[in-house]
Amino acid sequence: MHKKIIFSNSYSPRTGHNFVSEALKVFTNHQVLAHGHSETKLSTFLEAYYKIYNEKIYHEKDKVFFDKIIINNIRKHITNESSKEYIMIKDTSFKGVYYLSQVFPDDIHIILLRHPRDVFSSLFKSMNLKKKGFKYLIKRLTTPIGLYPYFYCKKVTRQVINDMPKITDKHYVLRYEDLVLKNDKVLNELKIKFCTGKTLKQIKSEIDNIEVINTSFIEETGAKHIWNALPKTKDFNPVNRKKHSYLMRKGIELGSKKLAEHLKY
Numbered sequence: 022m023h024k025k026i027i028f029s030n031s032y033s034p035r036t037g038h039n040f041v042s043e044a045l046k047v048f049t050n051h052q053v054l055a056h057g058h059s060e061t062k063l064s065t066f067l068e069a070y071y072k073i074y075n076e077k078i079y080h081e082k083d084k085v086f087f088d089k090i091i092i093n094n095i096r097k098h099i100t101n102e103s104s105k106e107y108i109m110i111k112d113t114s115f116k117g118v119y120y121l122s123q124v125f126p127d128d129i130h131i132i133l134l135r136h137p138r139d140v141f142s143s144l145f146k147s148m149n150l151k152k153k154g155f156k157y158l159i160k161r162l163t164t165p166i167g168l169y170p171y172f173y174c175k176k177v178t179r180q181v182i183n184d185m186p187k188i189t190d191k192h193y194v195l196r197y198e199d200l201v202l203k204n205d206k207v208l209n210e211l212k213i214k215f216c217t218g219k220t221l222k223q224i225k226s227e228i229d230n231i232e233v234i235n236t237s238f239i240e241e242t243g244a245k246h247i248w249n250a251l252p253k254t255k256d257f258n259p260v261n262r263k264k265h266s267y268l269m270r271k272g273i274e275l276g277s278k279k280l281a282e283h284l285k286y
Contacts, residue, residue: 068117167272174276
């Protein structure tokens with residue numbers, strides 16, 4: 022059996038990467054490494070490795086030595102960790118994505134996107150601003166009127182754009198919304214990509230049955246633990262959520278506008 026590694030990289034823990042992983046299992050029945058809900062920082066590790074490699078290791082023989090003990094058998098070590106045909110390594114960062122496609126040229130590289138408005142909305146829902154101190158007092162006072170969300174989103178927007186990898190033909194761009202809304206075109210693309218014989222109707226049914234495992238849904242599901250998986254309720258609406266006040270939503274929207282444009286939303 023020829024195994025394939027699926028690398029799924031997104032720009033935030035709030036991009037719905039857990040749901041997307043479960044939805045892709047409908048096509049691949051993959052195993053996530055190192056464990057089911059992990060965010061394995063392999064791309065970040067490779068970025069740090071090659072930074073040292075390029076800036077601090079001067080002799081060619083030393084480079085060959087380090088590649089031999091760290092890089093050359095890395096794929097074999099990963100595939101030996103699972104008996105599945107497909108293995109997934111996911112991360113909520115774009116750091117080092119370039120190196121993943123260089124070290125693993127024949128594997129599957131997914132760039133996962135979600136509308137920044139909803140990513141930041143989910144992030145603020147989970148944010149703890151009740152800590153003591155003047156800084157948190159200011160954040161609490163300016164959050165309801167949208168000022169802190171605006172400046173926070175602008176700051177993170179710059180960071181994400183700086184880390185955004187150059188998309189090449191080695192990357193498959195997948196939007197969270199397309200899986201949630203079960204976009205026919207995208208589902209058919211995935212059917213072909215992963216050679217599944219399931220019908221579109223069966224795929225949609227299995228995606229509908231995925232249970233909620235994201236901490237931003239705690240209020241809807243009553244989950245008490247970060248990885249609790251519970252059935253979706255009637256109030257569950259993962260796209261274009263409107264839990265926050267108008268001014269907060271406006272601050273988030275304006276602060277993340279440049280990122281939304283950059284990601285072509």
